[in-house]
Amino acid sequence: MKNRGMRQRLGFAWEGIAAAWRNERSFRIQTIFALALPVALLLLRVSAVWWALCLIIALLVLAAELFNTALESLIDHLHPEIHPAIGTAKDCAAGAVLLLSAGAVIVGVIVVLVALGVLS
Ligand SMILES: Nc1ncnc2c1ncn2[C@@H]1O[C@H](COP(=O)(O)OP(=O)(O)OP(=O)(O)O)[C@@H](O)[C@H]1O
Numbered sequence: 001m002k003n004r005g006m007r008q009r010l011g012f013a014w015e016g017i018a019a020a021w022r023n024e025r026s027f028r029i030q031t032i033f034a035l036a037l038p039v040a041l042l043l044l045r046v047s048a049v050w051w052a053l054c055l056i057i058a059l060l061v062l063a064a065e066l067f068n069t070a071l072e073s074l075i076d077h078l079h080p081e082i083h084p085a086i087g088t089a090k091d092c093a094a095g096a097v098l099l100l101s102a103g104a105v106i107v108g109v110i111v112v113l114v115a116l117g118v119l120s
Pocket residue numbers: 024026072079080081082083084086087088090091094
């Protein structure tokens with residue numbers, strides 16, 4: 001399974017994203033927010049730095065959600081039984097998504113305040 005071509009690797013990565021879209025409601029919601037983001041940034045008329053910051057944090061949230069989904073999928077397959085350690089692992093993964101989502105909300109509020117001239 002090693003040393004596959006770039007096209008095949010991209011296909012695997014795309015399949016992972018598509019699987020998360022099919023199976024995870026939260027990933028679908030986050031993706032819709034990320035797709036709406038460029039429209040919001042165009043309307044707010046913010047600088048390139050704000051574009052970069054907002055797009056990076058939106059992609060980080062999506063990436064964290066994919067890691068969370070990967071971990072859940074792996075754990076549920078390898079160890080379907082209840083165990084406190086599994087609970088901790090899943091809670092930590094969910095916590096990582098929560099922290100990045102909170103960061104995205106904070107950046108979103110700041111960029112709106114900057115666009116409105118409340119902050120500089
Ligand atoms: N096998 C397990 N053993 C112990 N606790 C578990 C186990 N599976 C789930 N849990 C607990 O239940 C919580 C929710 O688990 P679940 O797998 O439903 O994740 P979820 O984030 O709700 O999933 P999804 O993102 O698919 O909605 C976990 O964060 C964990 O606290």
